[in-house]
Amino acid sequence: MKHLVLYILTAIWLPAAAQLKVSPDKRYLHTSTGKPFFWLGDTAWELFHKLDRREADRYLRDRASKGFTVIQAVVLAELDGLSTPNPYGDTPLIDNDPAKPNESYFKHVDYVVQRAESLGLIVAMLPSWGDKWNKAWGQGPEIFTPQNAKAFGEYLGRRYRKYPIVWVLGGDRHIENAEDRHIIHAMAEGLKSGDGGRHLITFHPTGARSSYDYFKDATWIDFHMSQTGHSQDSRNYRFNRRNLSPVLPHLDGEPRYEDHPNKFKPGEFGWMDDFDARQTAYWSMLSGACGHTYGNHNIWQFYNGSKPVSWARTHWTVALDQPGARQMGFMRRFFEQYNWQSLQPNQSAIGKDNPETPEYEVAATSADGRLLIAYLPYGRKTTINTSMLKTVKLKLSLFNPRDAQILPLGEFKNEGSKSIVPPSEGRGSDWVVVVEGL
Template identity: 55%
Template sequence: MGLLALLYQPDSKAQGLKVSENGRYLQKPDGSPFFYLGDTAWELFHRLNREESEQYLKNRAEKGFTVIQAVVLAELDGLKTASAEGEVPLIDMDPARPNEKYFEHVDFVVNKAQELGIYIGMLPTWGDKFNLKWGVGPEVFSPENARIFGEFLGKRYKDKSVIWILGGDRSPEEPEDFEIVRAMARGIKKGDKGSHLITYHPMGGQSSAQFFHSDEWLDFNMFQSGHGIVNNQNYKATAREYKLNPIKPVLDGEPCYEDHPINWQAKNGWFDEFDSRRTGYWSMLSGACGHTYGNHNIWQMWRPGKAPVSEARTPWWQSLDYPGAFQAGYMRHLFESRPWQTLVPERSLVTDAPNTAGKEVLAAIAADGSYVIAYAPYGSSFKLDLSRLKGDRMRVWWFNPRIGKSMLVHETTRTESIEADPPSDEKRGNDWVLVVDNADQNYPPPGADLSQVSR
């Protein structure tokens, strides 16, 4: 059996996702938790041909990604510059007149992803097509044609593995913007009979909850922590959304991309795999239902000959195996080696830890007290309260998020707390995850049994 067959279970039939009864996470049709591990491929439909699309999707399946976020009406002059297959998406830039040839390619990508067990997080449009603000545009949407376009997409992909993501790096500002978004949501729901989840991708530093939290069509919240700040404390946004009512799942749909220039300027340096990794663990331990990874070269599918956006510097195919992409998969496997959907954020379990921005140690505990997880971004020492851990004996592990391996520290009588001192010296990038189990649960090593992980 090949590597791909070990790491995912292909499924030619669409599996409609739903929100869990407690509103905290996403579920597969059988009720098992769905870990949303997204990759950012905004220009996938627009800039890759079929062979390249298949290469990209297989690579992401191997690494354990479960969702690929891609845009139908793409950001980079997606209405007027033909796709890699030589087609534009709309006839005369009219959303009510989609070009069948263009959508045949979208069909191919959606079907290939489904074969590989991956959902397409499908953005009907980039936000500049209804709120230009910056970028190419032009604005082509009205509430009426947004509804028509939404219904077209909903019908076309009603039996496919998709998650709908409205917005596209724009937040609604004018009353008509809100009308357009809500009309598109109504159209999608009419077209697919409400069989798929819908969320909203806002601009940097904002969240879907600010605009649509009470709308019934918004199934889960998505925020964008973005690319402008070093040591961006994205966990604060997750924690804020986690406390909202009505309760809805939440995730960071666009954190800092690996190999993205800090604040869009290379003179400031570049976000690396550690920056990318930390946003994931911080958000997950603050109550997220998953996380999205991004690589600056891949979202735009940059290649020599194309104008690089914000100083992209490596061809997309050479960027597929950046360390952060592997490490995103390691994170998923760690959480899936435990009943992660039962985790409750509990930062108060951590004391005697750094309070410096970027070094914060976060923790969460299973609702049934069966295990505790804590993440130390710099490998700083800390004290962990275990008074709520169940059982008479505990099993203590360190998990290395850089290589996806764990080591057993010891199994011993449960104590009320432990003094945790991660391996090696405190420094940037020496991050470690502490996992403490009720030994009676006999959980496998954290991140173990990767070949058995299924979507």
């Protein structure tokens, strides 16, 4: 029954889109009413650029139904977004000038933002992909200066002031010099001037980096975002465990993508799958993240059978239903059963040798000492240290992140440790241990 209820909620419940704020303890995000907000994002980078309205409706309805809360999309898109028009024949800027936005293009962006809001979704809007201010690679061209970056930011801020938006600067590029930094600072200043400071701002860096690496002292940044990259070797929990000073919420805004070639070498290393997506999600949430972003390699580019980027191989409408996306909804619903925002990383809960291999187990405990959650990526027999829990009697269960089934394992006396043997093991047989105080 628990499995059925969880599935139904995932299928039909839509969150209410709202303006977001940073919690008083600087560890998570919440709505204007104080309700903790679970960031479950999807990388839809080319959404404004590649999809017509009917297709955008289909995509947004699907993501809302699966439990996503945030859609990450780019205004000046990566895939020749300045010169290749959207489905209605419009490009975003006149003469590639950030001071001359094309009203017809932005009416389409308006439609997508409004449709997302109607479905309870927040748009994490990137004003531009990084190649427009630092063409280290990609299409470009570089069009931004500090002056026009501020003007473009003011334009976007004013236009989307009243909508549930989060601003995401950057776009997969390093800050390489003073000019890069000045452009980003100026755009942030423009956004805040345009929207009156209503929306949160973060920065999307290149792979294996965090915005903290570049902007730990920036007054405009409200929370930090990492990109941990497209390799099974990535260890995204390490980013969340850093001692940020000053403390701000942090999340992985671009992890391993489902159906992406591992290390960009499909012939040598194969393809990543739903397990890779799940592993990064649970690793992240149990290491202190304020949420998590899922990605599918076919969906970010809205691959439709022509011009694949990096070996995309599945039409985006088919990829919508690849298993990882629905399992992200299971993951969100799982954590929302508890006061997930009070969880604190606690590796002492793993009572055995635990090397940082692909089988690395992560754990967290609640601040009140009444909840312990551990993730077992390979479902191996483990020992859980329960000595930090403050109740004499405990209840144990296993949650299956693949299908949301809950396996109750009964109650037991808290004697300081508990041996646990999941019903299956091996790659793809991950399990979540839940120990609750009674």
